[in-house]
Amino acid sequence: MHIPPPASALNGIANVRLPAWLLPGNWPVKNGEPVTADMRFQAGKISSLMPAGPSQDDLWNVHGTLALPGLIEPHAHLDKTFTLARSRPAKPGLLAAIETLHQDRQHWTAADLRRRAGKGLAWAAANGVTRLRTHIDWFDVVPPLAWLELAGMAPADITLERVALVPLSFFADAEAADRIACAVAQSGKDCLLGGFIHSSNWDPAAMTNLMRSASRWQLNLDLHIDEELSPVAHGLSWLARYLSDNELSEHAFSGHICCSHGCALASGSDQQAQDVLSLVAAQRVTLIALPMTNLLLQDAVTGRTPRQRGITLIKEAQASGIPLLLGCDNVQDAFCPAGSYDPLDTLSCALFALQLENVFDQQSRLICDIAALTGDIQPDLPLAPGSDASLVLFPGSDSITWPLHSPARLVIRHGRLTHQRTWNQELSHES
Numbered sequence: 001m002h003i004p005p006p007a008s009a010l011n012g013i014a015n016v017r018l019p020a021w022l023l024p025g026n027w028p029v030k031n032g033e034p035v036t037a038d039m040r041f042q043a044g045k046i047s048s049l050m051p052a053g054p055s056q057d058d059l060w061n062v063h064g065t066l067a068l069p070g071l072i073e074p075h076a077h078l079d080k081t082f083t084l085a086r087s088r089p090a091k092p093g094l095l096a097a098i099e100t101l102h103q104d105r106q107h108w109t110a111a112d113l114r115r116r117a118g119k120g121l122a123w124a125a126a127n128g129v130t131r132l133r134t135h136i137d138w139f140d141v142v143p144p145l146a147w148l149e150l151a152g153m154a155p156a157d158i159t160l161e162r163v164a165l166v167p168l169s170f171f172a173d174a175e176a177a178d179r180i181a182c183a184v185a186q187s188g189k190d191c192l193l194g195g196f197i198h199s200s201n202w203d204p205a206a207m208t209n210l211m212r213s214a215s216r217w218q219l220n221l222d223l224h225i226d227e228e229l230s231p232v233a234h235g236l237s238w239l240a241r242y243l244s245d246n247e248l249s250e251h252a253f254s255g256h257i258c259c260s261h262g263c264a265l266a267s268g269s270d271q272q273a274q275d276v277l278s279l280v281a282a283q284r285v286t287l288i289a290l291p292m293t294n295l296l297l298q299d300a301v302t303g304r305t306p307r308q309r310g311i312t313l314i315k316e317a318q319a320s321g322i323p324l325l326l327g328c329d330n331v332q333d334a335f336c337p338a339g340s341y342d343p344l345d346t347l348s349c350a351l352f353a354l355q356l357e358n359v360f361d362q363q364s365r366l367i368c369d370i371a372a373l374t375g376d377i378q379p380d381l382p383l384a385p386g387s388d389a390s391l392v393l394f395p396g397s398d399s400i401t402w403p404l405h406s407p408a409r410l411v412i413r414h415g416r417l418t419h420q421r422t423w424n425q426e427l428s429h430e431s
């Protein structure tokens with residue numbers, strides 16, 4: 001494929017293959033697949049999107065290459081990333097990883113944080129990520145150094161969101177809960193309140209303070225919730241009932257909530273799960289599954305093959321109409337020794353762990369649905385005319401192969417090619 005010079009403004013793309021989920025309902029289909037599209041760009045925006053027509057010389061013909069809107073990394077930990085070489089956990093499982101990272105904090109200077117987080121952001125951008133949400137651990141009611149350092153780190157091509165990851169016990173005191181929420185609210189837009197909610201620290205009074213403070217400061221939430229296999233984990237079921245019981249009260253929460261993990265949903269009975277999912281579906285809640293770290297950290301015992309997958313109930317949640325996303329969670333730290341900041345790797349993992357079908361045409365939405373992340377209603381489909389001309393192309397792949405065997409990447413931001421990772425024919429050798 002001919003590739004235009006980097007950074008030059010493109011008139012548009014001809015013959016691009018987009019997934020069925022982001023095309024209008026009346027889009028023509030051939031042999032069971034949506035026909036390719038011609039897109040025109042103007043001033044960094046999409047000005048038209050049409051079924052591919054006769055050859056148009058001023059457009060870049062990509063000959064049926066697959067493409068998606070800019071990818072999302074909805075759940076990362078840039079404060080912890082790339083610490084594995086100096087801090088390896090002695091035992092498997094979630095709690096041992098928490099202890100190991102706690103010890104690693106002595107190295108978290110401004111320079112150390114910037115070096116590691118910058119590497120994560122650069123990897124993500126090259127993979128086509130245009131929006132990344134990182135959780136940042138808080139150790140007190142005032143923002144930690146990482147919260148302040150990461151604030152100014154977003155490269156031009158990534159929107160960086162920060163979530164204050166606060167232990168639930170800090171919210172036990174209503175005044176402390178309010179100080180934390182106030183500090184997050186004053187940190188600017190793209191900042192959210194979060195917490196680690198688990199059977200080991202369960203406290204419904206602290207949860208109530210967390211919800212009321214978030215409401216008072218008009219913050220959206222992103223909670224680490226029920227990252228465990230206990231069938232009686234309280235977090236998600238409590239939250240679903242709190243939201244539905246308080247809908248009309250003075251404490252009603254009107255923001256959007258992402259619930260990350262939700263592993264325990266897969267441990268109880270089908271009826272138990274359905275009851276919670278029905279309540280969740282009636283609220284502004286998105287579930288974020290983190291298949292890589294759940295497979296690694298749940299049911300983890302030295303010398304024993306894990307029996308349970310530990311991943312939340314994606315298919316049942318989809319059937320209930322709950323918005324869903326997939327995230328990478330930890331990358332190369334005590335929680336997860338691997339990871340790449342490539343949402344395609346996360347989706348490949350989910351394909352097998354969750355037995356996903358129709359991955360490109362339907363499930364690719366799980367790694368690029370911005371409305372699911374922010375909770376903002378989007379009036380149009382992501383690549384409708386008027387939208388930002390930001391796309392990721394996957395040269396050499398096809399709708400059956402993808403997301404496997406698809407490392408090549410061409411990233412377009414605001415109508416210009418910004419990153420390319422292509423197969424170098426001159427260096428290739430097969431014998």
Ligand SMILES: [Zn+2]
Pocket residue numbers: 075076077135224260329330
């Ligand atoms: Zn996490």
